[in-house]
Amino acid sequence: MKTSVVASPGVYRSIGGWLERPRSLQPSLQGRVNADVVVVGAGFAGLSTALELRARGADVVVLEREFAGFGASGRNAGYLAGGQGLELDFFLKRVGREKASRIVGFDEAGVAYVEQRLTELGIACDYNPSGIINAGVHPSQEKALRAKMQLGVELGAPAQFLEPAEMRARGVPPAFLFGSYSPGGGTLQPGKYVTGLRRAALAAGVRLFEGSAVEALGEGAIIECRTAHGHAAAPHVVLAANAYAPQLGWLKDKVLPLRVSAIETEPLSAAQLASLGWPRREGIVTPHLTMESHRLTARDTLILTTKRLAYVYGGQTPNVPDEAAYAQLAIALAERFPTLRGLAVQTCWSGYISFAADALPVVGEGGANGNILYTAGCSGHGVGTQSLIGRLLAERICGDEPAMLQALRHETPSLPPEPLRWAAMRGLLAMANAMDEGVNRKVRAQ
Numbered sequence: 001m002k003t004s005v006v007a008s009p010g011v012y013r014s015i016g017g018w019l020e021r022p023r024s025l026q027p028s029l030q031g032r033v034n035a036d037v038v039v040v041g042a043g044f045a046g047l048s049t050a051l052e053l054r055a056r057g058a059d060v061v062v063l064e065r066e067f068a069g070f071g072a073s074g075r076n077a078g079y080l081a082g083g084q085g086l087e088l089d090f091f092l093k094r095v096g097r098e099k100a101s102r103i104v105g106f107d108e109a110g111v112a113y114v115e116q117r118l119t120e121l122g123i124a125c126d127y128n129p130s131g132i133i134n135a136g137v138h139p140s141q142e143k144a145l146r147a148k149m150q151l152g153v154e155l156g157a158p159a160q161f162l163e164p165a166e167m168r169a170r171g172v173p174p175a176f177l178f179g180s181y182s183p184g185g186g187t188l189q190p191g192k193y194v195t196g197l198r199r200a201a202l203a204a205g206v207r208l209f210e211g212s213a214v215e216a217l218g219e220g221a222i223i224e225c226r227t228a229h230g231h232a233a234a235p236h237v238v239l240a241a242n243a244y245a246p247q248l249g250w251l252k253d254k255v256l257p258l259r260v261s262a263i264e265t266e267p268l269s270a271a272q273l274a275s276l277g278w279p280r281r282e283g284i285v286t287p288h289l290t291m292e293s294h295r296l297t298a299r300d301t302l303i304l305t306t307k308r309l310a311y312v313y314g315g316q317t318p319n320v321p322d323e324a325a326y327a328q329l330a331i332a333l334a335e336r337f338p339t340l341r342g343l344a345v346q347t348c349w350s351g352y353i354s355f356a357a358d359a360l361p362v363v364g365e366g367g368a369n370g371n372i373l374y375t376a377g378c379s380g381h382g383v384g385t386q387s388l389i390g391r392l393l394a395e396r397i398c399g400d401e402p403a404m405l406q407a408l409r410h411e412t413p414s415l416p417p418e419p420l421r422w423a424a425m426r427g428l429l430a431m432a433n434a435m436d437e438g439v440n441r442k443v444r445a446q
């Protein structure tokens with residue numbers, strides 16, 4: 001197959017492609033406030049926690065560095081995926097089958113939780129419950145894909161294998177040869193979802209302070225969160241800053257911030273859409289070591305993400321474009337969708353996920369009094385899980401230990417210090433890219 005590379009990577013959007021800075025930006029924290037719980041970070045995790053706590057009668061303050069949805073929650077691909085999306089190879093041996101199946105159960109429950117919350121909170125976010133296909137682009141990917149699917153099914157994540165004829169009967173674009181189809185979940189517009197959570201939180205009486213970066217967290221029975229112009233104090237703090245938590249001095253040796261990038265095309269014409277088929281618009285991911293994700297949006301654009309990840313020395317999270325990643329995604333666009341030759345990339349953006357060495361959630365308590373709860377390490381699968389974790393953390397703060405939270409507790413392996421970490425990540429990412437390129441070369445040679 002001949003590659004036609006789209007020349008322009010599109011216009012870079014520093015806040016992602018799905019949302020705008022809110023017109024009704026909430027005031028920044030000035031002076032001192034007290035609450036039952038202070039939540040740091042207003043993404044899916046922070047806002048869900050705040051809403052669940054309010055529903056239980058707690059007085060909640062949320063401190064957000066920029067605005068709700070500024071982090072990964074406003075920049076992701078919008079796949080609401082269950083347990084088949086997990087990196088089972090990373091942790092099965094480590095935690096054993098019994099715990100692994102409870103973790104898979106948590107991911108599956110995350111899908112149902114978000115679906116329920118969209119209804120309960122009246123959030124319209126273009127949700128398409130299409131299911132998700134992990135689709136091979138070369139026959140060499142089939143064996144491992146079947147094995148991974150089977151393992152996921154055994155651990156409790158439903159899926160069925162789609163043979164090439166079934167893929168064609170579904171109208172999935174022909175570059176995707178066969179696939180493992182997870183019927184649960186689908187795709188949504190994450191900007192609308194996180195904005196809906198923000199709106200619901202404000203309506204419920206959550207006190208949200210935007211433009212309020214926490215600079216330091218104290219310790220003790222009452223925890224002080226210091227911002228540039230104020231203090232928020234509470235007997236419990238929930239740290240929901242995800243990939244940014246290490247910059248606050250938390251989870252430094254547990255989670256790696258990884259940059260994930262996205263491109264979005266201009267809207268497809270009716271003829272271009274017809275050339276694709278794809279009537280159910282299932283979210284597609286590929287089984288490359290670093291996956292590609294391909295989806296249509298309700299605004300008839302195509303969004304591609306991932307394919308290339310980046311780690312910045314010291315776990316920094318600069319809000320900058322990643323031209324190399326956009327160029328690679330443009331190649332994937334041209335190669336997987338040859339009927340769209342000439343379709344322009346309209347926008348591109350990047351964001352940060354947090355990755356633990358075992359690819360599992362990092363959830364627990366810290367601080368001298370054990371009253372700083374944290375959640376991170378969602379490893380690029382946080383639309384469902386980082387939403388559901390809000391309910392579990394709220395229940396925990398209210399005195400219960402939900403079984404699902406218990407299932408997530410485990411010893412996260414420690415990461416090596418810099419500069420070893422940077423060197424190791426550079427090597428691992430280069431190796432994954434080289435192996436994925438090997439597959440892509442075979443596809444081109446067909």
Ligand SMILES: Cc1cc2nc3c(=O)[nH]c(=O)nc-3n(C[C@H](O)[C@H](O)[C@H](O)COP(=O)(O)OP(=O)(O)OC[C@H]3O[C@@H](n4cnc5c(N)ncnc54)[C@H](O)[C@@H]3O)c2cc1C
Pocket residue numbers: 040041042043044045046063064065066067068069070071072073074075076077078079080081212213214215240241242243244245248260261262305306350351352353375376378379380381382383384386
């Ligand atoms: C390009 C991309 C594609 C992805 N695709 C998918 C997908 O399709 N499906 C899926 O399930 N997951 C996907 N993910 C991952 C998913 O977006 C995340 O797992 C999820 O959004 C994490 O939510 P969160 O609330 O934990 O963190 P975030 O959304 O990152 O929220 C953290 C918040 O904390 C704030 N903050 C940081 N530091 C401070 C501070 N000092 N003081 C106050 N506030 C602070 C940040 O501004 C941010 O708003 C993707 C991620 C990216 C980047």
